[in-house]
Amino acid sequence: MDAGGGCAVPVPVDIVRLSDTVWEIPVSHKAGMLVPARVFATEKLLSEFDDGVFEQITNVATLPGIVGHAFCMPDGHWGYGFPIGGLAAMDPGHGVISPGGIGFDINCGMRLCLTNLTYGEVQPRLRTLVDRLAGRVPAGVGVEGTVRASRDDFREAVEQGARWAVKRGYGWQEDLERTEEGGCLAGADASRVSEKAIDRGYRQIGTLGSGNHYLEIQVARAENVFDPDTARAFGIVLPDQVVVMFHCGSRGFGHQVATDYLRVFLAAMRGKYGIHVPDRELACAPFLSPEGQDYFAAMKCAVNMSFANRQVILHRIREVFSEVFGKDPTELGMRQVYDVSHNTAKIERHVFEGKPRELLVHRKGATRAFGPGMPGLPDVYRETGQPVILGGSMETGSYLLAGVDTGAGAFFTTAHGSGRAMSRTAARKRYRGRQLQEQMEERGIYVRTASWSGLAEEAGPAYKNVDDVVEATERAGLSRRVVRLLPMGNVKG
Amino acid sequence: MTPTYRYLEEIATADIAFEAWGATREETFLAAADATLNTMVEDIGTIAPLERRLFSLAADSLELLLFELLQELVYHKDADRLLLRVRDLRIEETGSGYRLHADAIGETIDRARHPLLADVKAVTLHRLSVEKTPSGWRAVVVLDV
Numbered sequence: 001m002d003a004g005g006g007c008a009v010p011v012p013v014d015i016v017r018l019s020d021t022v023w024e025i026p027v028s029h030k031a032g033m034l035v036p037a038r039v040f041a042t043e044k045l046l047s048e049f050d051d052g053v054f055e056q057i058t059n060v061a062t063l064p065g066i067v068g069h070a071f072c073m074p075d076g077h078w079g080y081g082f083p084i085g086g087l088a089a090m091d092p093g094h095g096v097i098s099p100g101g102i103g104f105d106i107n108c109g110m111r112l113c114l115t116n117l118t119y120g121e122v123q124p125r126l127r128t129l130v131d132r133l134a135g136r137v138p139a140g141v142g143v144e145g146t147v148r149a150s151r152d153d154f155r156e157a158v159e160q161g162a163r164w165a166v167k168r169g170y171g172w173q174e175d176l177e178r179t180e181e182g183g184c185l186a187g188a189d190a191s192r193v194s195e196k197a198i199d200r201g202y203r204q205i206g207t208l209g210s211g212n213h214y215l216e217i218q219v220a221r222a223e224n225v226f227d228p229d230t231a232r233a234f235g236i237v238l239p240d241q242v243v244v245m246f247h248c249g250s251r252g253f254g255h256q257v258a259t260d261y262l263r264v265f266l267a268a269m270r271g272k273y274g275i276h277v278p279d280r281e282l283a284c285a286p287f288l289s290p291e292g293q294d295y296f297a298a299m300k301c302a303v304n305m306s307f308a309n310r311q312v313i314l315h316r317i318r319e320v321f322s323e324v325f326g327k328d329p330t331e332l333g334m335r336q337v338y339d340v341s342h343n344t345a346k347i348e349r350h351v352f353e354g355k356p357r358e359l360l361v362h363r364k365g366a367t368r369a370f371g372p373g374m375p376g377l378p379d380v381y382r383e384t385g386q387p388v389i390l391g392g393s394m395e396t397g398s399y400l401l402a403g404v405d406t407g408a409g410a411f412f413t414t415a416h417g418s419g420r421a422m423s424r425t426a427a428r429k430r431y432r433g434r435q436l437q438e439q440m441e442e443r444g445i446y447v448r449t450a451s452w453s454g455l456a457e458e459a460g461p462a463y464k465n466v467d468d469v470v471e472a473t474e475r476a477g478l479s480r481r482v483v484r485l486l487p488m489g490n491v492k493g
Numbered sequence: 494m495t496p497t498y499r500y501l502e503e504i505a506t507a508d509i510a511f512e513a514w515g516a517t518r519e520e521t522f523l524a525a526a527d528a529t530l531n532t533m534v535e536d537i538g539t540i541a542p543l544e545r546r547l548f549s550l551a552a553d554s555l556e557l558l559l560f561e562l563l564q565e566l567v568y569h570k571d572a573d574r575l576l577l578r579v580r581d582l583r584i585e586e587t588g589s590g591y592r593l594h595a596d597a598i599g600e601t602i603d604r605a606r607h608p609l610l611a612d613v614k615a616v617t618l619h620r621l622s623v624e625k626t627p628s629g630w631r632a633v634v635v636l637d638v
Contacts, residue, residue: 255567
């Protein structure tokens with residue numbers, strides 16, 4: 001069997017060490033590579049990568065129109081077509097767009113919300129909060145959301161994103177400026193989306209999903225604040241301050257959009273465009289072709305569905321805290337820190353080889369991390385750089401990072417999570433959901449799940465060490481640590 | 494009936510992979526459909542035969558025909574909240590590929606009776622294969638969850 005996953009293998013013999021966290025696989029590694037592949041990792045993380053990473057990132061380097069390098073982030077692991085943690089910028093004029101560079105869960109992403117409550121204030125009500133959140137934010141297989149939308153309403157929602165939700169009272173105006181792309185990617189066209197995608201999505205606004213999707217109440221312990229000034233700018237100002245982080249995407253709608261166009265691209269790629277790729281999951285079409293433009297417009301709808309979804313979930317979180325603490329969400333200081341996407345393709349302006357250039361940036365399991373002063377950041381974060389929300393496993397913790405100037409070398413991109421190290425099937429054999437819940441409770445973490453086996457699959461040891469991943473991004477100049485956040489209560493999808 | 498599929502742990506780190514087999518292509522497809530359903534529901538025996546959908550699908554290869562079949566199950570799980578078991582499945586060869594007709598029978602998700610596992614997002618093309626073996630047919634599928 002060729003590209004696999006799960007077991008660590010020797011790294012390619014021709015990999016070149018450029019620094020202690022930057023590695024490069026030359027174009028001579030594989031026939032068809034147009035650019036070198038660059039991997040960001042410490043030596044330890046590099047040795048822990050599965051064989052899929054090297055196979056897949058060098059496949060990405062063969063895609064027509066790729067600019068600079070095919071990149072893989074320190075949390076990289078086996079994916080479809082691209083590895084998770086994959087980044088590729090294409091020349092929009094003659095390059096391709098590939099759904100495999102975005103993922104099935106289009107605009108899967110993270111959102112972080114503040115409170116002005118402390119651990120001591122939240123801890124006694126933790127169970128109530130988690131239980132009510134689990135009730136208000138439906139999770140798991142085949143659940144419906146709490147927003148009533150007709151199919152036509154839904155078409156509006158996917159063109160307008162989080163703005164649609166805020167207009168209907170789900171959230172605050174300022175949430176929008178604290179969301180990547182203002183919560184709405186322009187150019188979304190619902191006429192490019194199949195009826196099947198609408199069928200799957202229109203009742204799912206406000207749902208969490210399953211797998212690695214979660215909603216977590218976390219605490220910022222004073223000893224885990226790495227940069228107090230930036231933490232303050234991001235709203236972390238109290239000792240043991242409580243925040244709420246969640247991870248979810250565009251649900252069945254985005255999955256169907258990705259599936260529909262995978263089919264379209266598979267058919268058009270070889271016959272019509274004469275493009276040959278080493279893996280069917282890298283199916284692609286020229287960005288400027290009718291297929292490429294249709295997919296881009298449909299993918300943007302899925303991006304916007306996801307922004308609307310996370311906007312509604314944020315609103316539900318505010319409702320629950322407001323009920324439990326008997327105060328208005330504004331009194332509880334429940335401002336959104338930021339919302340970041342980690343499965344997208346977007347047109348962005350970057351300086352490449354000394355010249356400003358428009359590029360089609362594919363990020364799959366990779367997060368945009370704009371440095372200080374970059375256009376597209378709200379005024380509040382102009383000096384700090386973009387907040388980056390990186391979710392770890394439910395047992396170990398997550399991070400709030402900031403974008404840095406040195407990120408230019410990787411089109412201002414960083415890691416997205418801790419990255420899986422063990423397959424779901426293997427984790428399910430080793431861990432038991434109920435037992436894990438009890439063990440976590442003994443350590444003061446209360447978890448609710450839609451699925452016991454799903455919980456077992458998310459056990460801490462199934463993931464790489466999040467501290468290692470974050471340290472690698474910092475040493476590689478992709479992002480810097482601001483605060484490490486520890487789990488208190490978790491609703492697992 | 495003994496399930497004629499097994500989940501594979503050595504591939505698909507973040508997702509679910511399985512192999513399914515049978516004496517005929519039809520049996521193999523039915524086993525793959527059950528394996529997909531079993532990724533979402535712990536005990537597929539709890540799904541009562543209350544609602545019916547007819548599948549009529551075409552593709553230019555057997556692999557893509559299987560992809561289309563499994564994708565239908567994923568679609569109905571979200572669109573109608575239906576868990577469907579496939580039966581009476583027939584595969585025909587056509588001039589340009591293959592056609593499949595099947596009955597899919599099941600019921601709406603009921604959390605009280607259907608212990609749920611993972612929500613399948615999509616059927617992937619990664620490692621997707623349908624091949625003849627000395628004793629029949631074998632399929633390998635990776636699901637994105």
